[in-house]
Each structure stands twice: as structure tokens, then as C-alpha cells.
Amino acid sequence: MPNETLPNLDRRSFLVAPLAAAAVIADAGQGAAATMGNTVFTGDVVKGKKVVSTLDIADLEPGQKHLLYFQGVESATGQPWLVSVMVAKGRLPGKRITLTSGVHGDEMSSIRVVQLVMEQLDPAQMAGSVMAVFDIARPALEGMQRRWPNQGRGIDLVDMNREWPGNENGTTASSRQAGLLFNRVLRPNSDIALDFHTGTTGLDCNDWIIGNREIPEVKAIIDLFPVRQVLDSPAYPGVLHNAFTDAGIPSICPEVGAARILAPDMIAPFVEGTMNVLKHYGVVGGSIGRTGADAGMFIGNSAAPILATQGGFIEHLVAPNDKVQAGQKVVVQRNAFGETVAEYASPVDGEVGAIRSDASSEPGNALMFILFNRAPAAGDADYPE
Known part of the structure; x- marks a missing residue:
């Protein structure tokens, strides 16, 4: 006897039903673009994280950590490169500290420094905010290579740390990526900035920092790090920490050991130094740890x-x-x-x-x-x- 509670299903029903269900699932990761204050959400959600094309951390809920993706420049197939952004926004107002990494694609220890700092933060006990940007040069990071593989006239390898502050309408994808990030995320949300790097592939260094110590606030930040060497120099044009400084945001460039590896002994002093900076500006509580004076810091200008x-x-x-x-x-x-x-x-x-x-x-x-x-x-x- 046929079961009269079942609907009449034909072959087309079996084909259409799974497609309709898949459409519902796919739509769950997307939505209409929306703004909240000055922050622009694209409507996309990737692995549970909302995507923004412009970020104003003043719009974010205080006392929480916020994990977002920033929609960067498009790849050659039309998909945007997404950049991972985390904001630990304190319960109280205060200084806005920015930590960047991944400007070069072969620099692993620098990313780990930023991750470890963010793991230590409790926004409910903070004043101000700490914004971390982990993977700025995404195409370079995918291949663990220093330079951005720009597809203009064939593959050109572009050093993204000569592109800052970038140009949203520039002639290379890397220049546009720099312009989009600097204008829509980095500059508007920063009072102090630390741009973390390592030595490049083929060239090894220990723990050292690059920064212009003629700027009093830059000097004060450098001295909070228990590292052994400092290059007191403005360095090359087009580097990110100079773009910050030129925009009135004191900035330094810590260099965390060798490329392509995680070096725990090199990472530790930079985590400690960064926490010293957060304590110095009252973003987190606690006493200052070891500093450059404890490490016997050597300072050269060349x-x-x-x-x-x-x-x-x-x-x-x-x-x-x-x-x-x-x-x-x-x-x-x-x-x-x-x-x-x-x-x-x-x-x-x-x-x-x-x-x-x-x-x-x-x-x-x-x-x-x-x-x-x-x-x-x-x-x-x-x-x-």
C-alpha cells in the first residue's frame, strides 16, 4: 500500500531540491553591503568573519576582540585579496596602537610576534585599542617569497615595502593594495604604529630595529625594546614605517631574525618590547619589562x-x-x-x-x-x- 503522507516526487524534484538547498547555504555567507558609522561592510562573510572595505574602529563594540577581513585589490581572476585584521578594542578610550606584518611574504617570525601579542590582550581590561594586520602582501605570502608577483607584463616581482603610502588608482596591484590599506584601515585608525619584518631570504640578522631617533617619540618607543641593535636612520623612501611617520604617526620597523622560519628566541624580545609599548601608553596595565638598556643596545646610523x-x-x-x-x-x-x-x-x-x-x-x-x-x-x- 502506498504511503499517502509522502508528496508526489518526480525526477525533476530530486534534481531541484539539492540545488535550492545549496543556494540557501551559499546565501548564508553573503548579504547586502552595509555601513555602520564610517565602516563599510561588503556583505560577505568568510569562515564566520565579516568583510569590510573601510574600517573605523570607533564603530566597533568596546571590550571585545573583533576578527575581520579587509577587501583588498583584486587578483587577475577578479577575486579580491582578503587581509586578516584583528582589533582588540578596550573598554575605555585611549591610544590606538597598530601592529602590521606580512608586507614581505617570506617573513614568518614577524607575523608570530603580532599573533602572540594579540593573544595576551584582554579588551575588558584595556584602554584604547590594538589593531593587528597580519598578511598585507597576500600573494607573496602564498608563495613564501619576499616580493609581490605582479601580473602586468608577465610576472614582475614587486617589493611592496617600496610602495607606501600607495595609490588606490596606481599602475600596479601592489601599489593599489598599499593605497587601499593605508587610506581605509591603517592611517585613520592609528596613533602609533609598529611595522614588523625579518631579514630577507638569503640574508640573516638577529634582533634589531630601524627607526629615526631624531623624532623623540620614535626614540622613546625604540628604547622600550630589549634588542641588541638599532639602525638610527630614515631608511628608504616608500617603506611603511616612513609612510606612517610622514602622516604624523610615530612608527618603527622591528626586524625579527631570519626569514622563512619561526625563531622563538628572536620572537620573545619583540613580544616583550611591544607589551612595553602598550604599557607605556596606558593601553594595558603592568610594569615595564626589560628594555634596550638591559640588552646592551648598540646604535648605529649606517x-x-x-x-x-x-x-x-x-x-x-x-x-x-x-x-x-x-x-x-x-x-x-x-x-x-x-x-x-x-x-x-x-x-x-x-x-x-x-x-x-x-x-x-x-x-x-x-x-x-x-x-x-x-x-x-x-x-x-x-x-x-
Whole structure:
């Protein structure tokens, strides 16, 4: 006997019903674009996190952590690159501190510093806010490579840390990404900014910071970090921490050890220093921990490069943070037979700031940078950012 409680179902019903259900599920992750104050929500929800195209942290609920995605520039297939943003907004008003990382795609320890700081924060006990941006150069991070693979005339590898403050209508995707982020997230929501990096692939450094100590507030921030070396220099045009500073937002560039790895011994002092900054500005409570004075901080205003004149295998005779004298032999280079083809000496008195981590080199590569002090009128050398 047929069950009269069942509806009459034909073949088309079995096909249409799953499609309708899938449409309902897909629609659950989307919605109409909306604004809340100055914040613009696109209507998209990705893995439970709302997507914004403009952020004003004044619109966010105090006493909470907010996890969002920022809609950045579109990829070559038309999908926007989403950038992970977390805001710990205090229960009380106060300073707005911004922590950025992932401007270069091979810098892992810098991202971990920011993650660990955010894990420690309890917004219910905070005054002000801490905004973390974890993965700014998403295409570079996907391949764990330093530069953004821009698809203009074939693949061009663009150093995004020469693009700031960017241009929303620029001629490269990386310039537009920088412009969108700087104008719609970073500049409007920052009173102080720390832009975290590491050494680049092929070049290793220890714990050091880049910043212009002629700016009193920048000097005060640097001194709160228990790191061993500081490059007191404005550095290159187009870097993010300079874009912040030019916009009236004091900023520094901490460099957290080597690229492509997590280095816990390098990460720890930068987490401690960042928490010192938050305590200094009253964002969180507690006493200041170790500082640059405790670490025996060495401050130089220049970094002298030692460049390879030959190709071959290299052996370092000194390590990062070692003191060296002008004329001291610091690198030996050999060919495939083991014959010495070049020896390199430090051109200055100073400390070893960074060394080439790859064991071979072509002519022209940087083998080492020596951090030192020279007369300001002489100008500054390149630095291993």
C-alpha cells in the first residue's frame, strides 16, 4: 500500500531540491553591503568573519576582540585579496596602537610576534585599542617569497615595502593594495604604529630595529625594546614605517631574525618590547619589562655593505652582533676546488648587523652589513631590510 503522507516526487524534484538547498547555504555567507558609522561592510562573510572595505574602529563594540577581513585589490581572476585584521578594542578610550606584518611574504617570525601579542590582550581590561594586520602582501605570502608577483607584463616581482603610502588608482596591484590599506584601515585608525619584518631570504640578522631617533617619540618607543641593535636612520623612501611617520604617526620597523622560519628566541624580545609599548601608553596595565638598556643596545646610523666580487662558496668568520674593526677579515670565498678566490674585510669599526645565510654567492650579492656610526654629512649606506 502506498504511503499517502509522502508528496508526489518526480525526477525533476530530486534534481531541484539539492540545488535550492545549496543556494540557501551559499546565501548564508553573503548579504547586502552595509555601513555602520564610517565602516563599510561588503556583505560577505568568510569562515564566520565579516568583510569590510573601510574600517573605523570607533564603530566597533568596546571590550571585545573583533576578527575581520579587509577587501583588498583584486587578483587577475577578479577575486579580491582578503587581509586578516584583528582589533582588540578596550573598554575605555585611549591610544590606538597598530601592529602590521606580512608586507614581505617570506617573513614568518614577524607575523608570530603580532599573533602572540594579540593573544595576551584582554579588551575588558584595556584602554584604547590594538589593531593587528597580519598578511598585507597576500600573494607573496602564498608563495613564501619576499616580493609581490605582479601580473602586468608577465610576472614582475614587486617589493611592496617600496610602495607606501600607495595609490588606490596606481599602475600596479601592489601599489593599489598599499593605497587601499593605508587610506581605509591603517592611517585613520592609528596613533602609533609598529611595522614588523625579518631579514630577507638569503640574508640573516638577529634582533634589531630601524627607526629615526631624531623624532623623540620614535626614540622613546625604540628604547622600550630589549634588542641588541638599532639602525638610527630614515631608511628608504616608500617603506611603511616612513609612510606612517610622514602622516604624523610615530612608527618603527622591528626586524625579527631570519626569514622563512619561526625563531622563538628572536620572537620573545619583540613580544616583550611591544607589551612595553602598550604599557607605556596606558593601553594595558603592568610594569615595564626589560628594555634596550638591559640588552646592551648598540646604535648605529649606517650599515656598510660588503659585496661579493667573485662567485663561489662563502665562509663567515664572524657572526651577527660581533664587534669588528676596520681591516679585519670577515668572509672567505672559495671556488668548487676549494681554492680561495676572495677575502673580504670590514671597511669600518662597528658590529655585524646581518650576514648572507646562503652558503654561495654570485658577484654583487651582499655578504654582510656592518652597523656603524658615521658623520651625518657623509650620508647613509643601504641597509638589509
